[in-house]
Amino acid sequence: MITTLEELEEIANKKQCENNECREELRVCIGSSCLSLGAKEIEKDLKKSVKDRGIEHRCRVKGVGCNGLCAAGVLVSHYDNESGEEVLYEKITEEDTDKLAKAVESQKPLEEHRSDMSRGFFAKQKKIVLENAGYIDPDDIEDYIAHGGYRALFTTLNDATPMEVISQIKQSGLRGRGGGGYPTGLKWETVAKVDAEKKYIVCNGDEGDPGAFMDRAIMEADPHRVIEGMALAGYACGAAKGYIYVRAEYPTAVEKLNKAIKQANRLGILGNKIADSGFDFELEVRLGGGAFVCGEATALVTSIEGNRGNPRQKPPHLSDHGLWGEPTVLNNVETFANIVPILNNGAQWYRGFGTEKSPGTKVFALTGHIENTGLVEVPMGMKLSELIYDIGGGVSEGRNLKAIQTGGPSGGCIPADMLDLEVDYDSLKKVGSMMGSGGVIVTDDSSNMVEVARFFMEFCKSESCGKCVPCRVGTTEMTDILDKFINKEATKEDFELLKEMCEVVKESSLCGLGQTAPNPVLSTIKYFEEEYIKGIKDD
Amino acid sequence: MIKQKVRVKTFQINGIDVTGRSDSTILEVAKEHDIHIPTLCYLEGLSCVGACRICLVEIKGSNKLIPACTGKIKEGMEVFTDTDRLHKHRKMILSMIFAERTHTCSVCVSNGHCELQDMSVELGMEHSQVPYLTNRFDIDASHERFVNDPNRCILCTRCVRVCDEVEGAHAWDLVDRGLDTRVIHDMDDPWVESESCTSCGKCVQVCPTGALSEKGVSATEMVKKKSLIVNLLEMRNRER
Numbered sequence: 001m002i003t004t005l006e007e008l009e010e011i012a013n014k015k016q017c018e019n020n021e022c023r024e025e026l027r028v029c030i031g032s033s034c035l036s037l038g039a040k041e042i043e044k045d046l047k048k049s050v051k052d053r054g055i056e057h058r059c060r061v062k063g064v065g066c067n068g069l070c071a072a073g074v075l076v077s078h079y080d081n082e083s084g085e086e087v088l089y090e091k092i093t094e095e096d097t098d099k100l101a102k103a104v105e106s107q108k109p110l111e112e113h114r115s116d117m118s119r120g121f122f123a124k125q126k127k128i129v130l131e132n133a134g135y136i137d138p139d140d141i142e143d144y145i146a147h148g149g150y151r152a153l154f155t156t157l158n159d160a161t162p163m164e165v166i167s168q169i170k171q172s173g174l175r176g177r178g179g180g181g182y183p184t185g186l187k188w189e190t191v192a193k194v195d196a197e198k199k200y201i202v203c204n205g206d207e208g209d210p211g212a213f214m215d216r217a218i219m220e221a222d223p224h225r226v227i228e229g230m231a232l233a234g235y236a237c238g239a240a241k242g243y244i245y246v247r248a249e250y251p252t253a254v255e256k257l258n259k260a261i262k263q264a265n266r267l268g269i270l271g272n273k274i275a276d277s278g279f280d281f282e283l284e285v286r287l288g289g290g291a292f293v294c295g296e297a298t299a300l301v302t303s304i305e306g307n308r309g310n311p312r313q314k315p316p317h318l319s320d321h322g323l324w325g326e327p328t329v330l331n332n333v334e335t336f337a338n339i340v341p342i343l344n345n346g347a348q349w350y351r352g353f354g355t356e357k358s359p360g361t362k363v364f365a366l367t368g369h370i371e372n373t374g375l376v377e378v379p380m381g382m383k384l385s386e387l388i389y390d391i392g393g394g395v396s397e398g399r400n401l402k403a404i405q406t407g408g409p410s411g412g413c414i415p416a417d418m419l420d421l422e423v424d425y426d427s428l429k430k431v432g433s434m435m436g437s438g439g440v441i442v443t444d445d446s447s448n449m450v451e452v453a454r455f456f457m458e459f460c461k462s463e464s465c466g467k468c469v470p471c472r473v474g475t476t477e478m479t480d481i482l483d484k485f486i487n488k489e490a491t492k493e494d495f496e497l498l499k500e501m502c503e504v505v506k507e508s509s510l511c512g513l514g515q516t517a518p519n520p521v522l523s524t525i526k527y528f529e530e531e532y533i534k535g536i537k538d539d
Numbered sequence: 540m541i542k543q544k545v546r547v548k549t550f551q552i553n554g555i556d557v558t559g560r561s562d563s564t565i566l567e568v569a570k571e572h573d574i575h576i577p578t579l580c581y582l583e584g585l586s587c588v589g590a591c592r593i594c595l596v597e598i599k600g601s602n603k604l605i606p607a608c609t610g611k612i613k614e615g616m617e618v619f620t621d622t623d624r625l626h627k628h629r630k631m632i633l634s635m636i637f638a639e640r641t642h643t644c645s646v647c648v649s650n651g652h653c654e655l656q657d658m659s660v661e662l663g664m665e666h667s668q669v670p671y672l673t674n675r676f677d678i679d680a681s682h683e684r685f686v687n688d689p690n691r692c693i694l695c696t697r698c699v700r701v702c703d704e705v706e707g708a709h710a711w712d713l714v715d716r717g718l719d720t721r722v723i724h725d726m727d728d729p730w731v732e733s734e735s736c737t738s739c740g741k742c743v744q745v746c747p748t749g750a751l752s753e754k755g756v757s758a759t760e761m762v763k764k765k766s767l768i769v770n771l772l773e774m775r776n777r778e779r
Contacts, residue, residue, distance in 0.1 A: 291716065308713060313589040313609040466694060466713070466720030467590050473635035476718050477669050497669065504631045507604055508592045 001268035003276040005154045008145060011267075015146035020081055022060040024104060026050070027077040027134065031066030031220055032213070032252055033374075034073040039063070041094055042074055049101035059104050065221015067134040069121060070374035077134065078104060088115040120390035121372050126353060128361045129337045130377045133221035138256050141263035144224040150269055152343040153228050157235060157277040165236040166192055169339065171347035173359040178204055178295075178332030179407065179436040181358070181425035190319040191237040191327045200323040201233045201242035202330040204300060205257075208247065208292040209408025210459060212439030214363040215333035217375050219246065219253035222337065223260035227283060229336030231270065232343065234281045237329050242281065245300050247288040257285050292409075292463035296511050297330050299465070310467045311511035332437065334363055354380030358424035362438055366392050369399065369444040378423075385419040388442060399444040403527070407436030409456040409463075410516035412523025413449060432523040434516075449528040450535055453520045454482040460517040471514025474505035478521065485535030492536060499525065550616045559612050565596060566607035569620065576620045577629065577661055579636075579654060580695035581608040582745055584768035585704055591695055592632050593658065596620045604628065626662070633658060634668040639718070641673050641690040642748070648761035649749035655693060674718055681731035684754055685743050689721050692750035698722055698742035705768060710736040741767065 002008055019025075028034075028043040040063075047061045067075045072090035078100075079086045087109050089100065096113065103110040127133075137143045144150070156165055170185030191199055203226060207215040219226060230242045246254050261283050264270040272280045286304050288294045294309040301323040303309035322328025338360060342350045351359045358380040364387065367373055371393030378387060384404060388394065395401050403413040406423075412433035414421065421427055425435050443452060461475035481498045484490040502518035502525075509515045525532060546561045552574050559568035564587065569576050580591040589606035596607045599617035607620065619625070636642075636655065644650045658664075676689035696713070699722060703709040710733050714723045724733035743751040744767045752761045 293716075310713075313606060315611070461717060464717040466715070466717045467588070468592055469590070469632050469635050469639075469693075470592055472694070472717055472720070473639045473669075473672070476672060477635065477638070480670065480672075500631065501669070504628050507602075508595055508628050508632060510589060510592070 003268065003273075005151070005158065005275075008150060008154055011142055012146045012148075015142040019060075019143075019146060022058060023081055024059040025077075025079045025081065026059060026061045026100070026104065027064040027079060028061065029065070029067045029073065029075040029077075029134065030063035031070070031217055032250075033066070033070040034075060035252065037073045038094060039074045042076070042092060042097055045094055045097040046076070046101060049098045050104070053101050053105050055101070055105050062137050063139070064135060065133040065138050066130075066217040066375055068125075068130070068375045068377075069115070069372060071372050072115065075115075076100060078109075086117070088117055089113040090115045120386075121374075121376070121393065124378065124382075124386060124391050125376050126361050126379050127377050128341050128353070129218060129225075129334055129363055130221070130375070131341070132225065133217065136222065138221055138223055139259055141224060141260065141267065141269075144222070148344070149224050149340075150228055152340045153231055153235075153269070154275045156232060156343060157275040157279055162192060162236045162238065165232060165343065168343060168347050169236070172342045172350040173347075173357075174335065174338055174342060174350070175358060175425060176332060177334035177338070177362065177437070179410065179434060181435060184331060184335055184338075187319065187331070188233060188236050188329055191239075191329045194319070194327040196327050198241070198324075198326045199237055199239035200326055200328040201230050201237065201239045202301065202304070202323060202328055203230055203242065203244040203336055204295060204297070204330055204332050205244055205246035205250070205253065206288045206295040206300060207250075207333070207437060208295050208463075209410075209437055209439045210456075211365060211367040211405075211441045212408055212437050213365045214375060214438045216250050216253050218333050218337050218363070219250070220256050223253075223256045224264065225337045225340055226257070226333055227260055227264055227270070229339035230283065231274070231281045232339050233329055233331070233336065235279050237327075239329070240280045240282065242283045243304055243323070244283065244285045245288060245294070245304060246285060247294075248290060254285060254287065261285065291465070292459075293465045293511070293513050296513060298511070300330065301328060310465045311513070313510060334438070355422070355424050357426055362423070362435070364438045364440045366440050366442070368405075368440075368442040369396050369447075370394070370442040371396050380424045381422045383419070384414065384421045384423055387423060387440070388419070392442065395442060395444050397444075399446065401442065402445045402447055403443050403449065403452075405433075405441040405443065405452065405520070406439065407434040407519070408439050409459050410434060410512065410519055411436045412519045413443075413452060413527060414523075415527040432519070432526055434519070448486070449524045449531050450482060450485045453524045454479060454486060456520040457482055457517065460513060464513065464517075468508075468510035468514060470505045471509040471511075471517065474501055474509075474514070475517055477501060478505070478518070482521070485532055488535050488537055490532075490536045495532060495536060548612050548614045550612060550614060550618065552618045553620055554617075561612065563612055564608060565605070565610045565612055565618055566594060568612055569607060569618075574620060576607045577658060578608060579658060579693070579747060580697065582697050582701075582765075582768065584772050585697060585700040585745075588696060588700070591636070591693070593629055595625060595628060597622055597625060630662055630664055631668055633662055633664050636693050637664075638667045638669045638671045639674060640692065641675070646758055647691065647749040648752045648756050648758060649691075649763075650759040652759075652762045653749060654747035672718070676721060679730050680754070681729040682736075682738070682754075683731070684738065685730065685740065686752050686754055687722075687730060688750050688752070690750075691748045692722060693748055694720055694722070695747055696722070697745040697747065698751060701741045701745045701768060702736075705771065706737060706739050706741055708735050708737050708739075711742060744768075
């Protein structure tokens with residue numbers, strides 16, 4: 001059990017010494033993407049090869065969280081602790097492990113697998129949320145502490161009042177990274193000011209947008225960062241209990257979080273009287289059963305309560321009537337991961353990144369027809385062209401860009417001629433899309449935009465909970481109408497009906513799922529109307 | 540939940556000055572002042588879920604439509620219950636309900652006594668604006684006194700709520716999602732095998748359509764006792 005900052009530093013120093021015993025490190029990416037390519041076996045083989053060559057005292061092999069360049073997995077980074085030099089190897093398979101160990105032994109880099117780290121993908125990113133991803137061992141709390149972990153929590157508990165924490169978060173301008181962009185500090189303040197015996201902190205890890213995997217990577221790579229952020233939220237708002245709601249389809253994230261909570265409990269970083277301060281905070285992981293709608297705030301808390309995960313009409317908002325009827329703060333994984341760096345470096349530092357109204361960075365998952373599929377973190381306000389071309393490496397197979405879809409089934413498509421758009425909450429909303437949780441799907445000129453719209457509509461149809469009529473029936477009807485356009489059997493009346501249904505479903509649905517379900521259709525009608533016209537049969 | 544003192548608030552519905560207790564909903568205050576707002580999933584005496592979206596109203600200064608059954612009143616708010624926009628939305632939503640399953644009035648036990656049918660008359664809906672989906676489900680006629688025909692169900696969940704909130708049995712609940720959602724007994728057991736059902740029949744009386752009916756009635760014969768729940772709750776409160 002540790003109760004003081006000094007004891008925390010002691011653990012950090014001890015771990016750092018231990019880390020420095022080995023001059024070099026081979027860091028194998030064990031994020032879900034690399035894991036599916038056999039990263040676990042590669043890690044095991046590398047350990048064996050390093051041992052066989054007798055260089056284990058010099059080079060340690062460890063598994064780390066997502067490095068970001070998922071398209072080139074499995075990624076192994078060779079890091080020199082003394083010089084700080086790093087060589088990244090891509091597309092490593094089980095056959096390459098011995099060659100890699102040999103390269104480490106002979107100090108001659110394995111050129112054919114070497115990744116060019118000076119290119120835009122690496123150079124243009126700014127890692128705040130993901131600063132530890134790819135460096136620390138997510139299974140080891142001491143490694144997190146050695147990298148400065150839990151200092152923010154201990155210093156805050158010793159030196160700052162809850163209102164000072166909230167004031168820092170408010171000044172930082174941090175906005176909810178789940179997609180809506182609601183000011184985090186304001187949300188916390190609302191709950192902090194409410195008089196209630198019990199309050200709750202809930203973390204939304206039910207990331208369900210097609211093509212989004214930011215939160216998964218954060219939970220897998222740096223679970224303690226999320227835990228620390230939640231504990232700080234608990235202190236700021238006066239809550240003693242928190243829940244992390246993670247979808248069951250993320251078994252690795254669940255495993256890492258549970259392990260991390262256990263380790264934190266054992267060290268007394270979670271539990272009663274944390275840092276000898278009188279602040280108690282308990283944390284529990286709850287699993288989602290595979291319903292997209294459970295990412296909606298009211299459905300999520302209903303699901304934690306053990307009920308069918310149906311949303312309910314707001315207001316009352318969660319800050320007033322949340323989990324078990326008590327005031328509740330619900331934030332997304334990435335939002336909680338932003339708390340520690342803000343408190344460590346100050347609000348002004350944080351405002352140095354991003355734009356005036358959307359400070360900080362945003363993690364994006366680049367997928368679709370793009371060269372560098374993967375996870376990137378960039379300052380808000382970056383131009384779409386930089387994101388797609390400089391970082392993303394452009395459209396794959398040398399084809400032309402047609403549109404960029406952001407915000408998942410709630411978002412919209414942005415046409416290629418709007419590449420100068422600066423990506424933040426407000427600008428995306430203005431053009432009919434939204435930030436969403438951060439999925440960016442790139443489509444090339446071979447794609448039919450009506451089919452893209454239909455894909456998302458069908459997704460909403462199968463994920464509609466069935467509670468309210470417009471979403472339950474409307475999404476099915478609209479999917480059917482879109483089918484007519486794809487089969488070139490639509491009529492002019494169908495087009496009118498489609499537009500009318502978009503309006504009704506958007507304005508009359510109960511929760512965010514239904515209210516935003518028409519967005520992909522509306523934005524493709526706005527920018528690619530000719531493709532709909534082509535789907536109308538001649539009279 | 541924060542407990543607040545109940546006070547009286549003054550506001551306007553359709554330009555008429557009204558007052559209501561601060562904990563009441565727009566619908567409650569409208570009823571008190573004889574202002575009619577169409578409703579379907581709402582039933583006096585049960586909790587409000589805002590599922591059917593028929594009772595949506597407009598509030599000045601907000602682009603959002605709010606269901607009157609769950610929307611709490613606010614001092615000085617201006618509510619509109621009868622605008623062209625609302626008419627358009629209600630008609631489309633009602634069309635969707637009709638299109639979803641099989642609502643063939645002429646052969647229905649509730650023909651002439653059906654709230655869905657009444658609503659189509661009230662809103663002047665002569666035909667469905669959207670194509671029929673006619674999703675099909677099996678009928679459960681296993682119970683000796685009652686029949687459940689999901690093809691006529693509009694998923695208002697009155698049966699679920701009355702069973703849980705008034706009878707206290709919670710025999711009904713929902714299964715599956717989206718268009719496949721159904722009300723079921725226990726673990727989707729046939730009605731007769733339900734261990735939690737008390738066969739009280741309240742669900743049948745509150746069902747707005749012919750989805751739940753008594754056995755032995757034929758077309759047009761199923762007349763429901765709509766005031767049952769309010770009377771029951773009143774008697775209970777009196778005993779206390």
